[in-house]
Amino acid sequence: MSLNLDTLRLQIDSLDHKLIALLNERAQVSLDIGAAKREAKDSQDEENTHVYIPGREKQVFEKVTRLNPGPLAADSLCAIYREIMSASIALQKDVMVAYLGPVGSFSHDASMKRFGDSVQYASQGTIADVFEAVERGRCQYGVVPFENSIAGSVVPTLDKFIKSKVKIRAETYLPVHHYLLSNSTTEAVRRVYSHPVALAQCQIFLNSQLKGIELIPCASTSEAAQLASKEKYAAAICNRVCADIYGLDILHADIEDQQDNTTRFFIISDAWDAPTVSDKTLLMFTVDHRLPGALCDGLKVFKDHSLNLTKIDSRPSMLRPWHYVFFVECAGVHGDSEVMNNVVAELGKFCLDVKIVGTYPDQRPQDLN
Numbered sequence: 001m002s003l004n005l006d007t008l009r010l011q012i013d014s015l016d017h018k019l020i021a022l023l024n025e026r027a028q029v030s031l032d033i034g035a036a037k038r039e040a041k042d043s044q045d046e047e048n049t050h051v052y053i054p055g056r057e058k059q060v061f062e063k064v065t066r067l068n069p070g071p072l073a074a075d076s077l078c079a080i081y082r083e084i085m086s087a088s089i090a091l092q093k094d095v096m097v098a099y100l101g102p103v104g105s106f107s108h109d110a111s112m113k114r115f116g117d118s119v120q121y122a123s124q125g126t127i128a129d130v131f132e133a134v135e136r137g138r139c140q141y142g143v144v145p146f147e148n149s150i151a152g153s154v155v156p157t158l159d160k161f162i163k164s165k166v167k168i169r170a171e172t173y174l175p176v177h178h179y180l181l182s183n184s185t186t187e188a189v190r191r192v193y194s195h196p197v198a199l200a201q202c203q204i205f206l207n208s209q210l211k212g213i214e215l216i217p218c219a220s221t222s223e224a225a226q227l228a229s230k231e232k233y234a235a236a237i238c239n240r241v242c243a244d245i246y247g248l249d250i251l252h253a254d255i256e257d258q259q260d261n262t263t264r265f266f267i268i269s270d271a272w273d274a275p276t277v278s279d280k281t282l283l284m285f286t287v288d289h290r291l292p293g294a295l296c297d298g299l300k301v302f303k304d305h306s307l308n309l310t311k312i313d314s315r316p317s318m319l320r321p322w323h324y325v326f327f328v329e330c331a332g333v334h335g336d337s338e339v340m341n342n343v344v345a346e347l348g349k350f351c352l353d354v355k356i357v358g359t360y361p362d363q364r365p366q367d368l369n
């Protein structure tokens, strides 16, 4: 059978007719869901209705991946569904997402992959500004980096969680590849701009190719690209997309110390969501260093409830010298569960300032599980 281009395009036209009708049918159901959510809220307060439901989105992505017979690649189908659900969110409500900008940062990338093209984005100068945009209600959601697989925790984010009332609503993991971009040549580069966490991820490259060069920390990798684009002998370590956005040349690609380099981001908001089949919860508490074994006793509470810990970190409390705030994340438990209520009550007997920072569907990539 010979393949006729015109006939095949007619077939595509006819399928597009059906797809458009189906997509609009889905959009109408989404509008009804939006109305149902508003009705379900006692206050009928549209401002406080959440349209972004991370657990439901996880379910939809899992379902379409499972149902996909091919030849469409699973990633392509998920990208299509990302945009379908983004349009769905925008139909239900005007949504504004704050991220650490300017455009071209990894936070921007993570935000776009999480919320798609149909919502609105507000670039912020610092991580603290992202928190503030959410706290003050200028943005319903904010995206902040939490930890990197090479460089570890992102300290400004941890420190903001200590003071802020925002809640973690979702998590997302982004593979991170760094590029050295410049208008100069590698030999002529005199200074390199980047975010400190990004610089920490490229130590091997910097020590071998740019040893002794001045390293200038910036608020974000995209700000670094912006600065480098205005100077003659400067370079930036940043996302590849910054080459086009800021008109820079690629001098070196994939300069991160490990090729599976990944950053975990949190989606912050004024509330977390209902339980799903697999949630994680991040808690915070302060231990008194004068009580011997206080941290050990704190961790034993989690053991006694058979909770698997997936992250532990500490920061100075900044209230009293030598008092530390501990962050503990546990898997398989939701913040509103009875188990978690008991954990909080038991910790409260000998720890100060016990607080659940957030609870969110477990989105760990398969190979991390």
Ligand SMILES: O=C(O)C(=O)C[C@]1(C(=O)O)C=C[C@@H](O)C=C1
Residues within 6 Å of the ligand: 030, 033, 034, 051, 052, 053, 054, 056, 057, 060, 084, 085, 088, 089, 092
């Ligand atoms: O199920 C919902 O609550 C919806 O609003 C619908 C929908 C979707 O389009 O499938 C849209 C946005 C949410 O983040 C999750 C799912």
